[in-house]
Amino acid sequence: MDFGLNKTEELFRQMICEFATREVKPLAAEIDEEERFPEETVKKMAETGLMGISVPVAYGGAGGSHLMYIMAVEELSRVCGTTGVILSAHTSLCVEPILQFGNETQKMKYLPKLASGEWLGAFGLTEPNAGTDAAGQQTYAVENGDSWLLNGTKIFITNANYSDVFIIMAMTDKSQGTRGISAFIVEAGTPGFSIGKKEKKMGIRGSATAELIFENCRIPKENLLGKLGAGFKIAMITLDGGRIGIASQALGIAQGAMDETIRYTQERKQFGKPISAFQNTQFQMAGLETKVQAARLLVYSASVKKGLGLPYAKDAAMAKLFASETAMEVTTKAVQFHGGYGYTREYPVERMMRDAKITEIYEGTSEVQKMVIAASLFPKK
Amino acid sequence: MKIIVCIKQVPDTTEIKIDPVTGTLIREGVPSIMNPDDKGGLELALRLKDEFGAHITVITMGPPQAEAILREAYAMGADRAILLTDRKFAGADTLATSHALSGALRTLEYDLIIAGRQAIDGDTAQVGPQIAEHLDLPQVSYVEEVQYKAGDPFLRVRKQTEEGYQILRVALPCMLTVLASANKARYMRVRGIVEAYGREMEIWSADKIDVDESKLGLKGSPTWVNKAFTRGVKPAGTVHELTSEEAVDLIVGKLKEKFII
Numbered sequence: 001m002d003f004g005l006n007k008t009e010e011l012f013r014q015m016i017c018e019f020a021t022r023e024v025k026p027l028a029a030e031i032d033e034e035e036r037f038p039e040e041t042v043k044k045m046a047e048t049g050l051m052g053i054s055v056p057v058a059y060g061g062a063g064g065s066h067l068m069y070i071m072a073v074e075e076l077s078r079v080c081g082t083t084g085v086i087l088s089a090h091t092s093l094c095v096e097p098i099l100q101f102g103n104e105t106q107k108m109k110y111l112p113k114l115a116s117g118e119w120l121g122a123f124g125l126t127e128p129n130a131g132t133d134a135a136g137q138q139t140y141a142v143e144n145g146d147s148w149l150l151n152g153t154k155i156f157i158t159n160a161n162y163s164d165v166f167i168i169m170a171m172t173d174k175s176q177g178t179r180g181i182s183a184f185i186v187e188a189g190t191p192g193f194s195i196g197k198k199e200k201k202m203g204i205r206g207s208a209t210a211e212l213i214f215e216n217c218r219i220p221k222e223n224l225l226g227k228l229g230a231g232f233k234i235a236m237i238t239l240d241g242g243r244i245g246i247a248s249q250a251l252g253i254a255q256g257a258m259d260e261t262i263r264y265t266q267e268r269k270q271f272g273k274p275i276s277a278f279q280n281t282q283f284q285m286a287g288l289e290t291k292v293q294a295a296r297l298l299v300y301s302a303s304v305k306k307g308l309g310l311p312y313a314k315d316a317a318m319a320k321l322f323a324s325e326t327a328m329e330v331t332t333k334a335v336q337f338h339g340g341y342g343y344t345r346e347y348p349v350e351r352m353m354r355d356a357k358i359t360e361i362y363e364g365t366s367e368v369q370k371m372v373i374a375a376s377l378f379p380k381k
Numbered sequence: 382m383k384i385i386v387c388i389k390q391v392p393d394t395t396e397i398k399i400d401p402v403t404g405t406l407i408r409e410g411v412p413s414i415m416n417p418d419d420k421g422g423l424e425l426a427l428r429l430k431d432e433f434g435a436h437i438t439v440i441t442m443g444p445p446q447a448e449a450i451l452r453e454a455y456a457m458g459a460d461r462a463i464l465l466t467d468r469k470f471a472g473a474d475t476l477a478t479s480h481a482l483s484g485a486l487r488t489l490e491y492d493l494i495i496a497g498r499q500a501i502d503g504d505t506a507q508v509g510p511q512i513a514e515h516l517d518l519p520q521v522s523y524v525e526e527v528q529y530k531a532g533d534p535f536l537r538v539r540k541q542t543e544e545g546y547q548i549l550r551v552a553l554p555c556m557l558t559v560l561a562s563a564n565k566a567r568y569m570r571v572r573g574i575v576e577a578y579g580r581e582m583e584i585w586s587a588d589k590i591d592v593d594e595s596k597l598g599l600k601g602s603p604t605w606v607n608k609a610f611t612r613g614v615k616p617a618g619t620v621h622e623l624t625s626e627e628a629v630d631l632i633v634g635k636l637k638e639k640f641i642i
Contacts, residue, residue, distance in 0.1 A: 007452070007578050008574060008575060008577065008578050011449075011452060011453065011456060011569065011574050011577060011578075012571070012574045014453075014569075015456070015568055015569040015571075015574060018568065019568050047567075048567075048568045048569070048570055048571060049570050049571030049572050049573075050571060052571075053571050057572070061572075062570075062571035062572035062574075062575050063572065063575050063576075064571055064572075064574070064575045068571075068575075
């Protein structure tokens with residue numbers, strides 16, 4: 001498989017790198033400190049077309065490749081993990097399932113506004129008692145005339161307070177187990193739907209993470225996404241794709257910490273020479289650089305496979321497992337290289353270390369990724 | 382309105398170093414970019430297009446790889462792109478460059494020609510004004526703002542000067558040279574990027590343009606670079622608290638001491 005970027009992707013890299021450096025980087029420390037969702041940045045992203053990179057032109061998108069979208073998450077996360085996940089959750093978890101499982105009416109209704117960035121998207125699967133064991137859904141929907149009545153609570157929902165469209169999983173027939181779960185498109189402002197407590201997080205603090213509360217929330221029948229009972233499958237396939245986005249976020253955070261450390265170790269002098277001149281620095285950095293590049297190849301490989309329509313679930317799991325663990329290692333060592341300064345908010349590496357941790361947890365913990373990878377090694381007979 | 386924007390691919394001088402031995406720019410490994418003032422000019426044209434509707438042609442003279450900035454211009458919103466490339470153009474100074482560009486412009490229709498004030502690699506600020514002279518067009522250089530009313534046969538422009546600014550009215554067709562600080566150029570649009578490499582790139586050689594070939598390239602270039610060097614680091618200055626009279630005496634004394642006067 002060839003990962004040489006084509007000319008279009010090179011031109012895109014130029015644009016997104018410039019955008020991240022000029023528009024996103026200057027705000028990163030501030031939105032972290034203030035736990036503020038960067039609405040102004042999302043608006044600028046919408047103007048350039050970043051909210052619908054891989055959406056076909058027919059649905060109002062830019063018609064770009066999945067790899068371009070992944071590169072965008074990477075470059076944004078290089079300077080700000082928060083901004084990276086806003087795009088990733090919007091695209092992978094809301095736009096993609098509508099594109100993949102929506103009927104033509106749903107696509108025409110939601111995709112143009114999501115792709116233009118007029119609307120922001122989110123996804124709700126996790127519940128207080130249904131995390132890694134996502135099959136234990138307690139949110140339920142019952143048919144009621146021309147509509148569904150939705151009741152339950154979702155937690156840890158990225159983009160929650162600012163989203164207009166939500167993909168929500170709910171039990172429609174408990175006796176069917178995972179085949180009794182269905183997916184719904186829920187619009188913000190629907191009566192009975194409210195946003196609950198906003199989480200105070202360790203990292204990605206600008207990202208709005210909150211509860212979704214459904215109390216007899218009435219959803220039109222036509223908002224069922226995919227077939228009745230197909231929700232669990234839709235959620236799992238959606239998360240397979242989402243993992244490439246989070247892997248890319250982790251990759252970007254790792255690269256950002258490398259960039260900062262390469263610069264700092266050349267400037268910082270101890271014992272009469274820059275600390276980059278010490279072999280300990282050089283050997284450790286060489287090892288980290290190799291891991292970041294290996295992570296990039298895994299992430300791009302999973303993305304290219306998805307773009308080509310090839311099976312990619314295992315690739316996505318490996319990319320997320322390796323990229324997130326690499327991000328954690330690189331950022332932790334970046335703080336160590338920065339010494340006491342690295343532990344302060346004067347330098348971005350402590351933020352990067354806090355941001356990196358979540359990539360080992362959300363959209364499937366590292367342990368879940370290992371389950372996915374192992375399942376491909378030892379298929380059930 | 383038909384607008385032509387002249388742009389140039391330049392090395393990103395924020396990342397460039399000069400070879401201390403030869404005195405020339407070290408271009409290896411330095412990224413090439415669209416010259417910032419030219420990007421300001423393109424943005425000015427795009428804003429006129431957004432507001433009044435316009436057809437924008439971008440043109441550059443350069444080696445084949447200069448195509449990259451024309452693709453970038455497409456991704457920003459340009460409608461047509463022309464690359465002037467030919468060995469006959471090689472070695473051109475500003476005069477020969479302006480003759481080549483004028484030769485191409487003579488074959489095109491326009492109401493307005495825009496160029497950047499100057500390029501960050503040469504800093505001459507000559508090509509735009511020379512084109513205006515060759516084409517016998519009114520010109521305003523150092524433009525930082527343009528106002529236009531649909532249907533008017535003129536533009537109202539704000540020109541930066543050393544002391545402040547001038548507001549001028551200039552008849553169309555005309556030539557403007559624009560500052561990067563005139564605006565904040567837009568980012569390439571994602572859809573524009575996706576489409577950029579599928580769009581037509583017109584590649585023009587010297588035969589295609591309306592110009593006397595003796596005015597092109599090295600033989601059409603009266604400029605000779607005698608020597609290029611990196612300016613040495615200035616020693617630290619000294620501060621004196623003096624009256625005007627004493628200051629004059631001190632300065633004149635120092636100049637005489639160094640045999641400058």
